[in-house]
Amino acid sequence: AQSVTQPDIHITVSEGASLELRCNYSYGATPYLFWYVQSPGQGLQLLLKYFSGDTLVQGIKGFEAEFKRSQSSFNLRKPSVHWSDAAEYFCAVGAQAAGNKLTFGGGTRVLVKP
Amino acid sequence: EPEVTQTPSHQVTQMGQEVILRCVPISNHLYFYWYRQILGQKVEFLVSFYNNEISEKSEIFDDQFSVERPDGSNFTLKIRSTKLEDSAMYFCASRPGQGGWEQYFGPGTRLTVT
Numbered sequence: 001a002q003s004v005t006q007p008d009i010h011i012t013v014s015e016g017a018s019l020e021l022r023c024n025y026s027y028g029a030t031p032y033l034f035w036y037v038q039s040p041g042q043g044l045q046l047l048l049k050y051f052s053g054d055t056l057v058q059g060i061k062g063f064e065a066e067f068k069r070s071q072s073s074f075n076l077r078k079p080s081v082h083w084s085d086a087a088e089y090f091c092a093v094g095a096q097a098a099g100n101k102l103t104f105g106g107g108t109r110v111l112v113k114p
Numbered sequence: 115e116p117e118v119t120q121t122p123s124h125q126v127t128q129m130g131q132e133v134i135l136r137c138v139p140i141s142n143h144l145y146f147y148w149y150r151q152i153l154g155q156k157v158e159f160l161v162s163f164y165n166n167e168i169s170e171k172s173e174i175f176d177d178q179f180s181v182e183r184p185d186g187s188n189f190t191l192k193i194r195s196t197k198l199e200d201s202a203m204y205f206c207a208s209r210p211g212q213g214g215w216e217q218y219f220g221p222g223t224r225l226t227v228t
Contacts, residue, residue, distance in 0.1 A: 032215050043118075043205060043221035044157070051215060090157065094215060100145065101170055102207075102217060104157040 002027045002093050006105035013081050014113045021076040021108045023091030032094035033074040034102065035065055039087045047089075050074060061085070086112040116140045118220035120206050126226045127196055135191045135223045137206030143218075144211035146189045148181065150174070150202040151222075157205065163189065196227045 003026045013019050025031055032051050036044040048059025055067040065076045074091060088109045092102040119138045127133050139146050148160040161171040163181055180192045189208075193200055203224050207217040 034216065036219070044207075044219035046216055046218065049216050092157075094217075097170075100209070100215060100217075101147070101159040101162055101172075102149070102157075103159065106156050 002031070002095060002103045004091050004093050004103055004105035006089075006091055006108050008108045009106070010109050010111065012111045012113060015083055016080050019076075019078045019081045019085070019110065021089050021091075021110070023074045023076065023105060024072050025074060025091070025093045026072065027093050027095075029096055032096060032100070033065075033067060034092045034094065035059065035063070035074075035076050036090045036092060036104075037061075037087045038090065038107075044090065047076070081110075081112055083112050083114065086110055118206055118208055118218050120204075120220035120223050122223060123221065124224045124226070126228065129198055129227055130195050133193050133196055133225065135193075135204050135206075135225070137189045137191075137220055138187055139189055139206065139208030140210075140218055141187075142210070143208035145169075145209045145217075146181075146183070147207040147209075147217060148191045149205045149207065149219075151205065152199075152202040160191070193225075196225075198227050201225055201227045 005024045034049045035047040047063050050057050050067045058064050063078050088107045090107045091105040121136045146163040151157045161175045162169045178194045182190050203222045205222045206220040209217045
């Protein structure tokens with residue numbers, strides 16, 4: 001069975017500082033991996049995805065993530081955080097099957113200090 | 115940019131009543147999904163739908179739940195007899211199909227069962 005762990009429930013970061021959100025997954029084959037962001041009252045917006053190939057993937061809003069198979073991780077990073085990045089971030093793994101259900105981590109809430 | 119839409123944004127119902135949550139997936143997408151998020155918990159997969167039939171469902175998706183694509187554009191989730199524990203945010207998602215593994219989410223419907 002697939003599973004995702006996001007060890008950090010809350011992270012507080014100063015505006016302009018770097019941000020790294022951790023994600024560890026469990027999946028029996030090569031996973032499809034995703035990061036979504038949810039702002040208050042909003043739906044889930046896709047930030048980036050990894051299917052295969054280059055293990056460093058770029059997404060929207062200046063985010064990037066690195067797939068490390070040996071560590072079963074897919075950590076999300078941003079070099080310089082903006083106040084608008086305050087939101088909840090979800091890592092998800094997708095099954096390589098026709099149904100392709102997503103299994104989500106518990107989320108990390110990011111607070112940005114001025 | 116095309117997006118998934120959901121109506122209503124908030125639904126309040128009494129225990130035992132039937133509710134129908136509506137979604138309009140992105141045009142030309144082929145796979146459709148429902149997820150739910152109970153307050154403070156993870157986003158959970160409910161069901162996936164392709165070619166007018168359920169392709170996968172979770173243990174949560176029991177006989178009280180059903181899905182339908184009645185007219186080629188709408189995708190609905192029906193709960194026949196709501197329980198207090200059905201109170202949650204319900205998200206609809208869709209994805210393109212062959213080679214398009216990323217899912218695009220709607221803004222959600224908050225269901226409150228009293």
